[in-house]
Amino acid sequence: xxxxxxxxxxxxxxxxxxxxxxxxxxxxxxxxxxxxxxxxxxxxxxxxxxxxxxxxxxxxxxxxxxxxxxxxxxxxxxxxxxxxxxxxxxxxxxxxxxxxxxxxxxxxxxxxxxxxxxxxxxxxxxxxxxxxxxxxxxxxxxxxxxxxxxxxxxxxxxxxxxxxxxxxxxxxxxxxxxxxxxxxxxxxxxxxxxxxxxxxxxxxxxxxxxxxxxxxxxxxxxxxxxxxxxxxxxxxxxxxxxxxxxxxxxxxxxxxxxxxxxxxxxxxxxxxxxxxxxxxxxxxxxxxxxxxxxxxxxxxxxxxxxxxxxxxxxxxxxxxxxxxxxxxxxxxxxxx
Numbered sequence: 001x002x003x004x005x006x007x008x009x010x011x012x013x014x015x016x017x018x019x020x021x022x023x024x025x026x027x028x029x030x031x032x033x034x035x036x037x038x039x040x041x042x043x044x045x046x047x048x049x050x051x052x053x054x055x056x057x058x059x060x061x062x063x064x065x066x067x068x069x070x071x072x073x074x075x076x077x078x079x080x081x082x083x084x085x086x087x088x089x090x091x092x093x094x095x096x097x098x099x100x101x102x103x104x105x106x107x108x109x110x111x112x113x114x115x116x117x118x119x120x121x122x123x124x125x126x127x128x129x130x131x132x133x134x135x136x137x138x139x140x141x142x143x144x145x146x147x148x149x150x151x152x153x154x155x156x157x158x159x160x161x162x163x164x165x166x167x168x169x170x171x172x173x174x175x176x177x178x179x180x181x182x183x184x185x186x187x188x189x190x191x192x193x194x195x196x197x198x199x200x201x202x203x204x205x206x207x208x209x210x211x212x213x214x215x216x217x218x219x220x221x222x223x224x225x226x227x228x229x230x231x232x233x234x235x236x237x238x239x240x241x242x243x244x245x246x247x248x249x250x251x252x253x254x255x256x257x258x259x260x261x262x263x264x265x266x267x268x269x270x271x272x273x274x275x276x277x278x279x280x281x282x283x284x285x286x287x288x289x290x291x292x293x294x295x296x297x298x299x300x301x302x303x304x305x306x307x308x309x310x311x312x313x314x315x316x317x318x319x320x321x322x323x324x325x326x327x328x329x330x331x332x333x334x335x336x
Contacts (some may be wrong), residue, residue, distance in 0.1 A: 006178045009051050009178070012048075012055070012158040014157055015066075019159045022111060022157065025110050027257055029099055030092055030099050033106075034101055035146075038101075039162050041056075042101060042109060043161055043258050046158035048175060049275050049278050049279065050278070056151075057080055059151075060116075062120070062151065069127060076274070077274070078129075078267040078271050079267060082120075083112065083151065084149075086233055093114055094114070095117055096111075099114060107160070109159055109162060110159055113153065115154035115155070116151075122144060129267060130226035131282055135197055135297060136293075137296065138185065155241050162258075171258065172255040174279045181216075186216060189217070189280060189281045190283035190285060192218065192219050192285045193251065193257075194220075194222070195277070196236070206219065206285070207248075208326075210251065217247065218251075218254070219247075219254040221233075221240055222261055223256045223258055224259045238304040240254060255279075257275070259275065263291055263293035264291060265289070265290065265292050266308045269286050270311055270319070272291065277320055285323075286309050286312050286320070286322045286324070287325075288306065
């Protein structure tokens with residue numbers, strides 16, 4: 001890895017002066033109150049975590065991503081990032097119009113310039129992206145029962161990031177992490193993704209991954225939307241901070257990622273890899289059943305245990321981030 005790879009990546013924010021002007025103008029625009037998932041998506045669009053995306057996908061890009069895991073220009077991107085709205089709101093909006101995107105307290109975070117408005121085939125999206133149109137899959141259930149019926153697409157102009165009141169010092173944008181790695185002279189960084197509390201086997205897995213890749217370690221837990229029933233992120237982050245004391249401080253750091261997971265198994269693994277590449281990482285740990293949602297309605301696993309590793313391996317050269325694969329690991333007390 002060269003330091004040129006740690007050069008800043010594009011963000012979608014405008015300058016402070018432009019943001020103040022836009023905020024005043026946006027007060028007159030139609031506005032959409034973002035859902036928790038949309039706030040996660042918007043934050044990563046604006047800070048470059050979803051680079052090369054410049055906004056919510058338009059219809060052509062959406063169809064291409066759903067069918068081929070690629071944007072219309074051929075760039076690898078496995079997850080459709082769309083702004084779903086209800087029919088009542090969509091009726092007021094025309095293509096070519098700007099809308100203000102607000103958080104749940106009414107603060108304007110960004111402006112979306114609408115280029116596309118369409119009603120997607122959600123069953124097709126479920127089959128292609130998640131492998132099954134099965135409501136036992138949490139993201140498929142969300143798609144059919146929570147997400148709005150109409151999608152809006154177009155470029156986003158960022159005004160300000162969402163406000164987080166917890167663990168502020170642990171939250172880093174892609175460019176902040178890149179700057180940190182550059183400052184420390186970290187040429188190789190292996191990222192570990194988790195949505196669960198860390199246990200002893202995870203600790204061993206991350207030690208081994210860093211050793212195998214001869215890299216420094218970024219523990220990069222997801223604190224956006226995860227799987228229903230998961231332990232809340234407040235509890236998990238306190239667990240991570242306690243475990244961090246057992247890692248060598250000079251070669252390990254932790255940062256929180258405000259990502260809304262889709263639990264899409266193989267596609268999700270590739271998506272996670274691209275996001276970590278944007279954050280300045282050179283390696284990414286993909287374990288057994290990465291981002292798997294559990295059992296389908298027939299009581300079988302949605303994905304094979306190593307499907308995610310296979311898809312990642314197929315695309316890793318193009319992605320520019322190397323997989324560190326791991327099989328199942330357990331902690332045996334007698335051998336500790």
